[in-house]
Amino acid sequence: MKFLLVFDFDHTIVDENSDTWIVRCAPDQKLPNGLRSSCRPGRWTEYMGTVFVYLGDSGVQEDDMKRTMTAIPFTAGMVDLLGFIGKNKEFFDCIIVSDSNTVFIDWILKAADFHEVFDGVFTNPAAFSSTGYLTVRNFHAHRCPKCPKNLCKRKVLKEFLEKQLERGVTYTQIVYIGDGGNDLCPVMFLKKGDVAMPRHGYTLEKKISQLSRDFCPVECSVLVWSSAVEIMSYLKRLLKEN
Incomplete structure (x- = not known):
């Protein structure tokens, strides 16, 4: 049995939602309007890839992300x-x-x-690149x-x-x-x-x-x-x- x-x-x-929770790491805990409005229906994972690039460009480190996520x-x-x-x-x-x-x-x-x-x-599947950016792929x-x-x-x-x-x-x-x-x-x-x-x-x-x-x-x-x-x-x- x-x-x-x-x-x-x-x-x-x-x-x-873990994907929106991670925005707490962003500067002022929010995303630029242009990025927020760029998500297309059915392509959320691709959108999150661009969010992770923005976080990386903003200087957000792996430890910052981990600390934020484990507080969810x-x-x-x-x-x-x-x-x-x-x-x-x-x-x-x-x-x-x-x-x-x-x-x-x-x-x-x-x-x-x-x-x-x-x-x-x-x-x-997600992983950190050699440059320290989080990347994500379709399952x-x-x-x-x-x-x-x-x-x-x-x-x-x-x-x-x-x-x-x-x-x-x-x-x-x-x-x-x-x-x-x-x-x-x-x-x-x-x-x-x-x-x-x-x-x-x-x-x-x-x-x-x-x-x-x-x-x-x-x-x-x-x-x-x-x-x-x-x-x-x-x-x-x-x-x-x-």
């Missing part, structure tokens, strides 16, 4: 939830699928000692018309499950925990018996509700959460029932 927990990162594990707050109840998962790893495989980047997520998880909770982190290429150019979370989840199956690993249930519009595509992939857990008041909950109103409900069960303590309560019930 094994359950797969799939987490988004921004506004799910942490209570902010976790969502209410998330520290308790991740602690619970960490103590019950024999029952839970746990992955992150995020539109953030490897550097930010690695810093944040290691600073809070949660990196060993997760069996995989699927996000945009992969895909053909999904519903997702941003750099990341289709459904494709990531599907490929992860296929690789696990090759290793002889199957899951009693998949629990998907997220908040954003780009979490709808993987939620639509979930089957009856799986659970989608959208954060209350955020885009994913609204999009799932709209689907139901359009008589195109998702196949999986839907449980809305406001605090990660509610997610933990559900996982505890799962263990008791199984």
Whole structure:
């Protein structure tokens, strides 16, 4: 018996958007108007690349960025939830699928000692160049018309499950925990018996509700959460029932 927990990162594990939080490093903690308005739909990762160039040009160092990112707050109840998962790893495989980047997520998880909770982190690859500038690349290429150019979370989840199956690993249930519009595509992939857990008041909950109103409900069960303590309560019930 094994359950797969799939987490988004921004506004799910942490209570902010890590990409906009990093602007606190910028001069006067804001970006020039021209840079802010340069982002094109579906090309957020490319935009963040230009933000990182601006930060580098402004003299922002790696240590400054790390200090800022590790101060980002976790969502209410998330520290308790991740602690619970960490103590019950024999029952839970746990992955992150995020539109953030490897550097930010690695810093944040290691600073809070949660990196060993997760069996995989699927996000945009980032690294510091020889000149000390942070660079970021698209996670992969895909053909999904519903997702941003750099990341289709459904494709990531599907490929992860296929690789696990090759290793002889199957899951009693998949629990998907997220908040954003780009979490709808993987939620639509979930089957009856799986659970989608959208954060209350955020885009994913609204999009799932709209689907139901359009008589195109998702196949999986839907449980809305406001605090990660509610997610933990559900996982505890799962263990008791199984």
